[in-house]
Amino acid sequence: MSNKILVALDGSDGSKRALGAAVTHAKLTSSDLVLAYVIDWSPYSFHTPEELEERHQRRESEIQRANDSVLTPEIAALEAQGLKVETVVHHGKIAETLLDLADQHGVTQIYIGRRGESRMHTLIFGSVSAALVQTSPVPVTVVP
């Protein structure tokens, strides 16, 4: 069984650079890639009844959009380079969900882009990459 590398993608430049680095790594170690898009979502938020009514619809379209605009466009180019690629879209707390996915897919390495949020932002909301580095059981590479 070949190794698997999980790459967190969100359409940002940072995440594209992370993918670049992961591809190099994957070729050198002949690993497979798992591209993961996590949509930030909490089961403990407050909504109006109308938002609840449309939630299922919205979820479907969020998944669709993540696949269409971020994940699917990468697949062809990567497969052309001879890499095996899986994609997954999931809702949840970003760091936590990435770890769950890493566990489910049995990956040996995680790549993530640095968002470069301001200090204030990090102070209030925390940093995804920092949380991941602190808690991940497998090596995490944060790409600037």
Place this chain on the structure above:
Amino acid sequence: MKRLFYILGVLLCSTTAAQAGIDEAINSATAPIATLIGQIVFFKIPVFGAQLPVVVLWLVAGAVFFTFYMGFINLRGFKHAIELVRGDYADPNSHGEVSHFQALATAVSGTVGIGNIGGVAVAVTVGGAGATFWLIVAGFLGMSTKFVECTLGVKYRNEFEDGHVSGGPMYYLRQGFSDRGMEGFGKFMGTFYAIGIFIGALGIGNMFQSNQAYVQLNNVSGGALDGLGWLIGLILAGVVFSVIIGGIKSIARVTEKIVPFMAIFYCVFAIIVILMNANTIPTAIGNIFDGAFTGEGVAGGALGAMIIGFQRAVFSNEAGIGSASIAHSAVRTDEPITEGVVSLLEPFIDTIVICTITALVIGTAQVAAPDFAGEAQGVAMTSAAFEREFSWFPIPLAFAALMFAFSTMISWSYYGLKGWTYLFGESERGQTIYKLIFCAFVALGCVVQLGPILDISDALVFLICVPNILGLYFLAPIVKREMNSYFDRIKSGEIKKFK
């Protein structure tokens, strides 16, 4: 929107004397209508010297029946409800769908309204301290009714092709009866309920809320808004208008996020106030128990206290009215029972926790200073009880009342609209008509006196809960079967925790 501002402008130009006149004129015009509606719907049977409104009997009988029939699900299901809300049983693959917590939070912010602050004061004024005891009993029994209606709401909800869902009593009445081979009767009941909820939404979820929000605003401004009910009414109506017709959803979203924090803030301060009067707590609690069984000093004695307690509890937690099942039905789950179990927490939070806290704030104040509130009634009385300890409290309380009132009005405009679209279809034009009527009643609520408002609102509640509870009796066996099967599978380990 423009037209609204135009009317507002014209009204502003009139003299102060005329302004006071508007309130009075509208008031005297509506009072007799309210009294009449109240008399018809609130048909009372004299029982041992007390007047027992049929509606209260109807709701309480239902709640007692469901509590026994479901084998005290309100006690048995409590722990499981918390596990469900915590997400212990949530499948990670369904993340992104409406969670149990979200459905509960939305339904609670629809029910936690002015009733929790002002309604309790009304209960204590009219029914004495003993009403509090019956209020709590009614909250406890109401949990079972909620369980039945919310389970059915999810089980029989309607999923449209584009993926959005609509549920609630009109759907479970129609489908449930139809499944039992009574298609025609089901259709009739669904329609009956839909009419009830769309008219009823104008009372409990509308006029009563805007009325009490205005009273508290007037109260903190030292009476500066006397006679200006119409103006506050128009402003409130304007804000509601901008959300439900203008589509400014951000206002609703913000309210939805503020309300839970306001509720916590309210409870924390209420507990502080109660603790500051710690020496009066034993007497206050003693009064509640004494009043509950002796009914001292209350018209109709213990039974009078009981009736008032039950009435205000139902008005606050909406168990038996079926409104919450509209909000709960958005949850996606293969097990409708889970949503019913979660909904148990709603009357618990609303009535057993928040209403009891309010009652204790008033009760302890009454022991310390029997005449603390003077002439004040409703929300103003609760405010006076807080003011004894924190002179500044009426101001945040007014803000909280406004927020509670507003979120309840937004929720109810949605419930009413669901009744309307059930009857008249999803046409945009029809929906706008309904929303305009809704806004007009918001404004009207600020002008009419509390008495007639309560009469109308109570009467309309009755209108909604007749078809609903009747349906619940018929459909209860289905719920019971599902409930037993569900808990058996929990016990056998077939349904597992994910966490």
